[in-house]
Amino acid sequence: MRLKFLAMVFLFATPAFSGDWWTYDNTRFGYSIELPEEFPVTIYPDNNDGLALAPADRSAKLVVFGTHMLKGDFSNQAKFRMGLARSDGWQISYSKVAGRTLSFSGTRRDRILYVRGISLCNGDAAFFQMDYPKTDMHRYDVVVMRLVRSLKPTEKCSSNRQVGERLFKTG
Structure with a gap:
């Protein structure tokens, strides 16, 4: 019996899109x-x-993009992105801005939205935004988690460089 249970756990624990x-x-x-x-x-x-990407069945939409932030202010960029989502009819149920990262999620009718953003060294930001059906939540949650873990700046940032660039851009 225990062997059957372990086999079932392994079978159902294998994530979708594990390729x-x-x-x-x-x-x-x-x-x-x-x-x-x-x-x-x-x-x-x-x-x-x-x-912009989508699986073959077009059930989900994934957009990955970079953007210039006004005066390099990530907090304002985070508020702006959440405001855009709300104006598109998304009901935001979770949001967190922590230092150089932003995450928020919400729903609209039968769909889920997840957005992740990171502040980059040069006063820019990178984001991914994915929306998918609530009925496929388990299928796509593993995808979202890997996207969250892998979105990274390709340059190491130093506080001196960031401050210098901001002074140069504004002064």
Whole structure:
């Protein structure tokens, strides 16, 4: 009986989209993120600020992008992103801004939205935004968690460099 139980746990614990992942490096903004191979790219913007992706069944939408922050203020950028989501009808149920990171999630009708952002060294920010059906929550939660862990700046930041750049940009 115990062997059957362990076999069932292993069978159902195997995450969806456990196949190969690839690393997207955005040199324009200086960030990288791991993306599931099962999400082919649907849009390559001409300005090289990111990508749009979706699985073959188009049940989810994933957008990865970099952006310039007004005066390098990540807190204001976080508020702006949450405001955009609210204006699109998303009911935000979770949000956390901690230093150089932002996460928020919410729902709209039968869909879930998850947004993650990081502040970058040069006064820019990188984000991913994924929305997917509530009925597929278990399928996509593992994808979201890996995206959260893998979104990173590609340059090491030092506080002196950040301050110097901000002074240079504003002064």
